[in-house]
Amino acid sequence: MSEEAVHRALGMTDAEYDSLLAILGRDPRPAELAMYSVMWSEHCSYKSSRNHLSRFPSEAPWVVVGPGENAGVVDLGDGWLAALRIESHNHPSFVEPYQGAATGVGGILRDVFTMGARPIALWDQIRFGPLDIPKNRYLFAGVVAGIAGYGNAVGVPTVGGEIAFDPCYSGNPLVNVMCLGVMKREQLVLGTAGEAGSIAVLLGKPTGRDGIGGASVLASASFDEESGTKRPSVQVGDPFEEKKLIEACLELYEKGLVVGVQDLGAAGLSCATSEPAARAGMGMDVDLDAVHVRESGMTAPELLMSESQERMMAFVAPEQVEAVLSVAERWEIDARVVGKVTSGDILRIRHDGELVAEVPAASLTESAPRYDRPISQPEWLEETWNNVLDHSEAPDVALTILRLLDDPSIASAEWAYQQYDHMLFLNTVVGPGGDGTLLRLKGTDKGLAVSTDGNGRLCLLDPFRGGERLVYEAALNVAVTGANPMALVDNLNFGNPEKPEVMWQFRQCIEGISAACEHLGVPVVGGNVSFYNETDGIDIHPTPVVGLLGKAEPIPLRPPRIDAATDDMELWLFGPDVIDLAGSSFEWVLHGHLGGRPTAADPSVASAVLDLAIRLAGSGMTPVLHDISDGGLAVAVAEVCIRSGVGAELEVSDWRDLFSEAPHRMIAGVLPANAESIQSLAQDAGVTATKLGTFGGEHIEIRTPDGEHVVALATATSTYHDAIPRRMG
């Protein structure tokens, strides 16, 4: 095979190959070609998205580390820092759901403890096709088992997330995972190689031929013929090794034994050598013969491209190497000295005594190609906006509520989160099942709240408004626990970026997310992009997922909970009464309709409602506070009733109020004695407050102009809890 053919087989375009020739001024050696092909891949170089990601606001006084490192880091005050990051493992999870999801968890954990932080919690955002298709049940069960299997065993609780089902994910499930870590300021470490003379120590699992399909091309072109058949399609995660790696690294940080650390993920050693060197403006000499391996006879390209899990590269001052190796030994993990940082900017790699690569370290990262791909608004969009559903006919409200509670995207996710340890570390104050998760930070009076949200239908109908509303929804979820939004990470799951319509959706979502973040003063500190989520040329709905971190200080003594309603409470609604059914669960679940144009967020209303939510949560006067999202007011009330085991009676002036998913709205359970003070709080905030009715009884009774609609609490409860188990059999 000619070199040209090889670079194409490695996914490099001729133009990219030419710029590589220009950089080297000669033909690349096989190992060099291997490194550039992975480092310049979409996944590692963000070549289609970089230009757009720069649009995100990423500055704020409390941002310690913004996008560009393995995880974002923000200042929590009193010497505490939080590190957060979100990442996708969509395609591997389709190939092998258990291991795909498991290794996704392992990867995001490494991104966080690479920064010096101890990972304290995980959130999973997972999306599949409908459960009536066996393959989707298999994928769903496998992914949940994989997250549980790895997260529980590695000893990091999975305290929340999101589960959604839609036909567009049938051939392409989405598996995103977010991780939050905390550390004392002194422990912060960056992914830098440090000064000339620093020693590179490779920690963790031996390197095997994992996830290097590409290398087979090289191998068969230049090395042993049959080695192509030796390659595993799937990587197997080892949470036990990762647990030891976490403890070992944290001890290294506490003892101040490292100058920098880089995890090995995509692009393995290629990335873990070139990136830290480039960040430090240094070069590096690397000896592949020193790398500990799982299989014999691995070639240089294989060693450089291998994505074997549970590995970290530490950069250490020469006099500390002994100490580092003994920490590794105590934790019973392998550690090898594999390289030395050099002045200048050249990355030199030897294997079997021979020089196999000699390239400018920075050229693998900074000189990676960037594309401004063509962008155009889909023609079908206008049409879709005009395709509105006629709502003159009132539906059977009671039946509609049950249909919505039976929708797996709305129903209880307990089937999944019961399989996750969500209590480890004794921090979980408000766990899965409500809105945002609320964690306490032991040794302080701080609470950390996180909500992760995505909405493919909204973003398909209007990617700008959808992106904007995602951020406001996440913010409200965090606010109802009493926390102030402070930082955001995003995971951009999109279709094929070579289609101008997809790039338009991508750009619009980024604009929407950015606009909301700018208004709220919330910086984007990190994220991830996943393109090419398509099946047979059909792209998924544009599905950005945001993870928002908020801080409550002091943490509320009695934070609002979804399950705290009692029969002596009044039911209140806060926020504008706007009717918006475009893209709603009502239209989709009941009518299979996806059309119309969702209303835009209203920034000033959003701020007012957020402030009110935070004040109410802190005041302890609203034992129940729950935002209105999928399924609208009716589902929000039903969820509170079901979780609390108490009925409710309420009245609305228009049945559509019950199912409207207009933003910036929440309901509360309030003791009559507090009703007045709460009203005045709302007044001060400039938020409309409406008493809808009261909690109590065995039924959810709703009065509309069309009459009285009654759902037995018992029926609602079993419907809501059985929806997923019933389908999973």
Added chain:
Amino acid sequence: MVFPGSNCEHDVVHALQLLGADAEIVWHRETDLAGIDAVVLPGGFAHGDALRTGAIARFSPVMETVKAMAESGAPVLGICNGFQILCEAGLLSGALIANRDLAFICRMVEVEVIDTNTVLTAAATVGQRLRIPLNSYEGNWVDPSETGRHVIRYTDDPNGSQHQAAAVANSAGNVVGIMPHPERATEALLGSEDGRVLLEGFLGSVSANV
């Protein structure tokens, strides 16, 4: 006692300190436990649950000393994975296998105390019902020999455990294994304080023992 792969050690220490005990973490390679009056084997996944849960941990150097202490009557408590290790080590009878429904279960369960003659249940009363979080995949206790004393039982049957046993003791009552996590139920803020009566009983029997 911390084994590679344990993960509840800090939680146990936190809870015990909350109850006024002075607790420290001991690495599994230690052999000298001088000055230590009682032992807790915390939950987690020692050695990644390779082969059988607890199978490898039982050979850790520290376990020799733990056995000696157990025989001398010192209070020894195994929680979750710690329970599994005590069974593998032969300090408790029976063994733990996968939950009946083959799924990891993390949720609040209700248990009933049925025997108060152990270091863990000493401060509780027979028939007392407690809400404590369960968190395990291999929580299904089997004891073909029928020699184990089950001292706490689930009021429902979450995992198929023989006699619905949630906690098991040796005949002397100084070695106890419990599957749910009492250390996760010691603060109202986190949802339940029912684990206190167990851990307080355990600490009580420690001072009684020395």
Added chain:
Amino acid sequence: MKVTVSIRRRPVIADPHGATVARALADLGHEGVRSLRIDRTIYMEVEGEDDPDAVRDRVAAMCEQLLTNPVLEDYEIVVHP
């Protein structure tokens, strides 16, 4: 009719538990274990005494559909007459 299905992870796929056990054996002083892998075996009693080949085919179908993970594993069926 007794049937055994030996299911084995492909050699190239890592087996973390096997590696951990091998290490533990060495720690316990058991020398000379060059490699160790832990796999599943399924022991079945299947109707159809008269026709072993039919039984094998049926079990093969079970393996393809449910018993094994084709992405990670190979299997071997033994029918005991």
Added chain:
Amino acid sequence: MKVTVSIRRRPVIADPHGATVARALADLGHEGVRSLRIDRTIYMEVEGEDDPDAVRDRVAAMCEQLLTNPVLEDYEIVVHP
């Protein structure tokens, strides 16, 4: 030297995995499975080509000490010459 250790759970001990799989097979329309149990098999490469009996004894020692739990399991060692 290749050694296989078949570890089988005592019949009196429940086998949740086996039970679940048997149910799933029936649901999928696979008839005639009278009983089904899932057990572990350990495949080892052990030094000592010259002396199979010694190898067997060493592996038996590993089984007694670590590889099996007498409360639950019986085992059978096959040394492949």
